[in-house]
Amino acid sequence: MTETIEIEVKRGSLTLKPSADDVARVESDPAVEPLTTATSFSVSTKHMQGDVHVTVYVPKNCRRLEASLGRGPVSATDISADRAELNVGLGSLDATHLQGQWDINLGKGDGRFNGADGKFDLNLGMGRLDMNDVRGSADINSGMGPVSAANCHGNFEVNCGKGSVDWTGAHGTLEINAGMGDVRISESHGDRLAVNAGLGKVSLQNDGWRRAAVEVGMGDVSARGEFEDLSIHVKSRGAITVEVPEHMGARVEASTEHGRIISHMNLIPVGHAGPQRGQRLVGVTGDGTGRIALETRRGNVTLSQYPSDGGPTDAPSPDQDPRTLILERLRQGEISVEEAEALLNALD
Numbered sequence: 219m220t221e222t223i224e225i226e227v228k229r230g231s232l233t234l235k236p237s238a239d240d241v242a243r244v245e246s247d248p249a250v251e252p253l254t255t256a257t258s259f260s261v262s263t264k265h266m267q268g269d270v271h272v273t274v275y276v277p278k279n280c281r282r283l284e285a286s287l288g289r290g291p292v293s294a295t296d297i298s299a300d301r302a303e304l305n306v307g308l309g310s311l312d313a314t315h316l317q318g319q320w321d322i323n324l325g326k327g328d329g330r331f332n333g334a335d336g337k338f339d340l341n342l343g344m345g346r347l348d349m350n351d352v353r354g355s356a357d358i359n360s361g362m363g364p365v366s367a368a369n370c371h372g373n374f375e376v377n378c379g380k381g382s383v384d385w386t387g388a389h390g391t392l393e394i395n396a397g398m399g400d401v402r403i404s405e406s407h408g409d410r411l412a413v414n415a416g417l418g419k420v421s422l423q424n425d426g427w428r429r430a431a432v433e434v435g436m437g438d439v440s441a442r443g444e445f446e447d448l449s450i451h452v453k454s455r456g457a458i459t460v461e462v463p464e465h466m467g468a469r470v471e472a473s474t475e476h477g478r479i480i481s482h483m484n485l486i487p488v489g490h491a492g493p494q495r496g497q498r499l500v501g502v503t504g505d506g507t508g509r510i511a512l513e514t515r516r517g518n519v520t521l522s523q524y525p526s527d528g529g530p531t532d533a534p535s536p537d538q539d540p541r542t543l544i545l546e547r548l549r550q551g552e553i554s555v556e557e558a559e560a561l562l563n564a565l566d
Contacts, residue, residue: 219256220257220258220259220279221257221258221279222257222280222281222282222283222284223259223260223276223283223285224259224262224285225274225283225285226261226263226264227261227263227270227272227285228264228266228288229268229269229288229290230268230269230270230272230287230290231269231271231272231290231292232272232285232287232291232293233272233273233292234273234274234276234292234293234294234297235273235276235295235296235297236275236276236298237275237277237278240277240278241277242275242276242277243274244272244274244275245272245273246261246263246270247271250262250263276297276299281299281300282300283297283301283303284302284303285303286304287305287307288308289307289309290308291309291327292309292311293311293313294311294312295313295314295315296314296315297315297317298316298318299319299320300318300319302316302320303322304321305322306323307326308327309324309327310328310329310330311327311329311330312330313332314331314332314333315333315334315335316331316334316336317334318336319338320334320336320337320338322339322340323341324343325343326345328345328363329342329345329347330347330349331350332350333350333352334349334351334354335352336354337355337356338352338354339356341359342358342359342360343361343362344362344363345360345363346363346365347363347364347365347366349366349368350367350369350370351369351370352367352370353372354372355372355373355374356370356372356373356374356375357375358377359377360377360378360379361379361380362379362380363381364381364382364399365378365381365382365383366383366384367384367385367386367388368385368386369387370387370389372389372390374388374390374391375392375393375394375395376393376394376395376396378396379397379398380397380398380399381398382402382418383401383402384402385402385403385406386405387406388403388406388407389406389407390408390409391408391411393410393413394412396413397417398416398417398418400418400420400437401413401419401420403421403425404423404424404425405424406425406426406427409428409429410428410429410430411427411429412430412431412432413432413434414433415433415434415437416435416436417436417437419456420437420438420440421439421440421441422441423440423443424442424443425442426443426444426445427443428446430445430447430448430449431449432449433453434450434452434453435452435453435454436454437452437456438458439452439456440458440460441461442460442461442524443461443462444466445462445508446507446508447508447509448460448508448511449510449511450513451513451514452515452517455515455517456516456517457517457518457519457520458512458514458518458519459519459520460519460520460521461522462510462524463523463525464504464524466504466508466523467504467507468502468504468507468508468509468510469502469506469509469510470501470510470521471498471499471500471510471511471512472485472497472498472511472512472513473497473498473513473514473519474496474513474517474519475496475514475515476496476515476516476517477514477516477518478497478518478519479497479498479518480518481519481520482521482522482523483501483521483522484501484503485500485521486500486501488500497519
């Protein structure tokens, strides 16, 4: 029984396929002779000149797979291994229906994953990463290049030096650390979302997270969806826009040092701790069971609600107009004439 497979290709191409008869074997052009024992199977082309195109048929009972390719593309389809390590210096990777625990390193080249299930450690120096229908967990490190994912279920951590991150249909937990580039997350749900971005815009669209925390150095942040606990902090410069469904209850606090707050919720202005240079509004919407905390150093904050059925939000109803809310609070004695005048002037 072949338990360990080792493959070393200097340059050319490498294709991994499942063995129909559960026996390891190799096909290559030019031909290469494998070394076999009772439990191992190894292929090496390091002493061969020129390109060598290698196809290895992997049995189902493979416990350990080690493969490396210096230069050229890699394709892997329907491969299952208890532990697998794949290293590619210069070349792309197309992977379909991988299973097991995989450690994959791409120096320069794109990686494409479709229908994987297991635990994955993915490291890309320079290149694009595309993932679809990946289940389990993945630790993703990308030096330079965009990361795109769709319909992935499980626990995922993304560290991206320079490049955008687009994630659609996430379920589970998701942590994204982006140095430079936009982050877009849509139609995603789960227990926890954490986004830390240095420079770039962050967008959450039609999401539903129990806990969502976004921290940005410089860039605008927009969030639309339902959150039990939502916190957004822009350290330097950037606007914050938040839309939540009408039925969502939360304690709300929004503040800006240099900017204004436009709220379609019934929030009350309160004083800042320290110099009075910006605005700070607090209040409760619905049953107040959740939390919304928004803070930007320099930029505007906009809060609004949309119908719980997900209907259009372009035209707020009259009772959502900020001027109407300010005048209503003045009528009820919640704010003074001077405070109302200041708020109305700020809106203008």
